[in-house]
Amino acid sequence: MLDRIHQELAYLFSGLSFYTRIPCPSWVKYSPQNLNKSRKYLPLIGLMIGAFAALVFYVCQWLLPASVSIALSMIATVYLTGAFHEDGLADCADGFGGGWDKTQILSIMKDSRMGAYGTISLVLILGLKCLLLWELKLISTELMMLALVVGHSISRLMASLIMQFYNYVSEDITSKSKTVTSVKLSRGELIWSVVPLVIVLTLTTPQLLIAIPPLLLVTWYLATVFKKRIGGYTGDCLGATQQLTEVLFYLILITTPVIF
DSSP: OHHHHHHHHHHHHHHHHHHSSOOOOTTOOOOHHHHHHGGGGHHHHHHHHHHHHHHHHHHHTTTSOHHHHHHHHHHHHHHHHTTHHHHHHHHHHHHHHHOSSHHHHHHHHHOSSOOHHHHHHHHHHHHHHHHHHHHHHHHOHHHHHHHHHHHHHHHHHHHHHHHHHSOBOOSOTTOHHHHHHSSOOOHHHHHHHHHHHHHHHHHSOGGGGGGHHHHHHHHHHHHHHHHHHHSSBOHHHHHHHHHHHHHHHHHHHHHSOOOO
């Protein structure tokens, strides 16, 4: 039993070190298996990131205007994750916006330089995210903080679903994402991955579950576009999926009456 707990913690910490700037404890050794299995904790890692964002907002709003606190909360999560998903969105926008075929799209996404499509996509997505969070704050501070926690988690679940049901493609054999996506989760592991998110929703506002169908629909659409254009997905596609579904989640909450 203790060995199993030890192994699961190794999976979790491996995921934290990959998806965030949080370092692994010294006793956790790098292995492709640990990194691959860490994917079942992706929604839980999202909950942690969202909780950090909510905490930063809560502390800042005691001293600063709410709008500034929201911006600082966003900056804090970008720093915590190393702009992991934002970078993916920008690369994906450049690739699919400027590429005509699979080879060209993958080549553009691999380029470290950012083009017009990537720059515009980041400005628009971050600006829209800030506005949506402000509108949620006007409805209820508690709802906005809960939206941060759940939004970061459920959007990472959507990216995980693409990894589960579609194939990874890349012309770069050294790609970091290939290690995480090389093996699919078992049915039990996939179910287990959503348990922390379901618990949070059940204990807080189950009405937020209304956002799941449209999120699944948009995720399916994005995956279909990725498959049609490049034959599957890349790490950048996953980053774009996370960012887009997070913003969509906030938008759904604004357009749907939620009693908190």
